[in-house]
Amino acid sequence: MHTIHSNDLVQPTLGRMVVDAPYVAEYRKAGQFIILRIDEFGERIPLTIADADKDKGTITLYYQIVGVTTRKMSLLKKGDHLQDIAGPLGHPTDVKRYGTVACIGGGIGIAPLYPISRAMKEAGNRVVNILGARSKDLLILEDELRAIGDETIVCTDDGSYGKKDFVTGALRDLMAKEKVDIVVAIGPVPMMKAVSDMTREPAIRTFVSLNSIMVDGTGMCGGCRVTVGGGTKFTCVDGPEFNGHEVDFGELVSRLGTYRGEERVSDEKHKHACRIGLDRN
Ligand SMILES: Cc1cc2nc3c(=O)[nH]c(=O)nc-3n(C[C@H](O)[C@H](O)[C@H](O)COP(=O)(O)OP(=O)(O)OC[C@H]3O[C@@H](n4cnc5c(N)ncnc54)[C@H](O)[C@@H]3O)c2cc1C
Numbered sequence: 001m002h003t004i005h006s007n008d009l010v011q012p013t014l015g016r017m018v019v020d021a022p023y024v025a026e027y028r029k030a031g032q033f034i035i036l037r038i039d040e041f042g043e044r045i046p047l048t049i050a051d052a053d054k055d056k057g058t059i060t061l062y063y064q065i066v067g068v069t070t071r072k073m074s075l076l077k078k079g080d081h082l083q084d085i086a087g088p089l090g091h092p093t094d095v096k097r098y099g100t101v102a103c104i105g106g107g108i109g110i111a112p113l114y115p116i117s118r119a120m121k122e123a124g125n126r127v128v129n130i131l132g133a134r135s136k137d138l139l140i141l142e143d144e145l146r147a148i149g150d151e152t153i154v155c156t157d158d159g160s161y162g163k164k165d166f167v168t169g170a171l172r173d174l175m176a177k178e179k180v181d182i183v184v185a186i187g188p189v190p191m192m193k194a195v196s197d198m199t200r201e202p203a204i205r206t207f208v209s210l211n212s213i214m215v216d217g218t219g220m221c222g223g224c225r226v227t228v229g230g231g232t233k234f235t236c237v238d239g240p241e242f243n244g245h246e247v248d249f250g251e252l253v254s255r256l257g258t259y260r261g262e263e264r265v266s267d268e269k270h271k272h273a274c275r276i277g278l279d280r281n
């Protein structure tokens, strides 16, 4: 059982939870994630470790409220517990001194980008953060990333803040202005695909972090299968980061939609569920 230290909504559909997980806090590295179950009846969901405090033994998670488990998470209070946290899982980001690193985050993808951007800076890189959100009120972690980066460019789709542009526009401007040695892009699949398409020809190494459906997180169930470079990989044990130029994004989109019908039914059922748990029997 893992005690929750705080759980707040930072936006109407985005929660930030700080929870006890001393082992994970001690050993996690940038780019890794955990799989949690909120209670003994819960499904297992993967979430990126956005931050950790080794001394307090806590980790910080940002979660978008999209379905049953994340909605239940948003109802938990300080002092409540999560049933299990497995991790740290996945390969850490390949952090080293590359030169100039463009760290590109879109929407909730800014949360997993945060520890990577910090680690890249600590490794001696020049870090340019490019943050994208649909509008100003959906932007997260701007101050934290500004404090880390040498430069931080904010784009909003509706122009309510920063540049009225997509992150790809900001990346194009950056590439025209200076040599970019490596790109890390995390966010919606179409965004990661667009960034990878843009960096393919100038041959700028591009990491993307894939949000495949996961179940066991051990490489055994096959739920997180993706095609990379024409071969089969499992995101949980081979990823979550891959070379964006080699990912079959079309297949990823179609696999992400596999359980959409079931998720909708489950979501509706939960909204009308008995709050004292009689429906679990
Ligand atoms: C390595 C990794 C890191 C992630 N990090 C974050 C994060 O930091 N913050 C965040 O908000 N989200 C993150 N996700 C996505 C998150 O796991 C899903 O949003 C969550 O599982 C939704 O659960 P739900 O029951 O609320 O919604 P559901 O109704 O079950 O699903 C809603 C949508 O979430 C996705 N999803 C559902 N189940 C899973 C699953 N087991 N694995 C992956 N995606 C799923 C599907 O696209 C689905 O359409 C990450 C996913 C992966 C693979």
Ligand code: FES
Pocket: 213, 214, 215, 216, 217, 218, 219, 220, 221, 222, 223, 224, 225, 234, 235, 236, 237
């Ligand atoms: S989640 Fe089961 S193989 Fe990756």
